[in-house]
Amino acid sequence: MKLQHYLGGLEGLGPVSTETRVFVETWETRIFGIHTAMMALSSQLPLPATPSAFSSIWTWADLRKGAESLNPFDYFKYRYYEKWLGGISGYFIDNGYITAEELDALTEEYYADPSIPVPTAGDQAIDDRVVQYLVEGDSPKREADVSFDFTVGDLVSIRNVPSVEHTRLPGFLRGKTGTVETVYDGAYVYLCDTGTDGIGAAMPVYCIRFEPEELWPANAETNFSLYADLYAHYVESPRAVAAQAA
Structure with missing residues (x-):
């Protein structure tokens, strides 16, 4: 929560967005879903095992640190879920799930042809774990x-x-x-x-x-x-x- 992330009391910052929709674009729901699945799969709660390859710890704190590591000028330039996307992408690179070069190459592919189907996957065990995590929650007490x-x-x-x-x-x-x-x-x-x-x-x-x-x-x-x-x-x-x- 550095300066650019909590602006209470500061003046002259320009117009304030009054957008009330939680998700403005469809892709934002996917980013939220990825974040939620990452938390559920790394949770230390006694949840069912899954075949997921995700094996590191991801929390709200990791998401916030990823956003707060942005240059302040970039922070103001990007929208809310774009900052989430940047934090999640950086985490996957830092933890060896994908390289920056691989991510850049995939990005260029979709820029060149947005109609390319997005990869799909599904596993009932993973879905069940995510649902159970959402129901039980993670208490800080x-x-x-x-x-x-x-x-x-x-x-x-x-x-x-x-x-x-x-x-x-x-x-x-x-x-x-x-x-x-x-x-x-x-x-x-x-x-x-x-x-x-x-x-x-x-x-x-x-x-x-x-x-x-x-x-x-x-x-x-x-x-x-x-x-x-x-x-x-x-x-x-x-x-x-x-x-x-x-």
């Missing part, structure tokens, strides 16, 4: 012994953690102050370790309430509050922030 540093009503500050590949912390919340609205029961993980960003082991999650004047001083309406669910690693005492500044 874990049974873990964790301590809760804050309670409802506490004033907290949001850290400015170093982010390299991926972060779950919106940029416009960094360094801001809010109030704990909810302390969620249990501990939660993300889909992968975010490295220097600090999300890995199971930890508490807090819902933090922010006032618009704190986020966008003298530049926002005042008849609303903004709420964000944040991992505990992103949240600290305002006293800790003051000590660091000193």
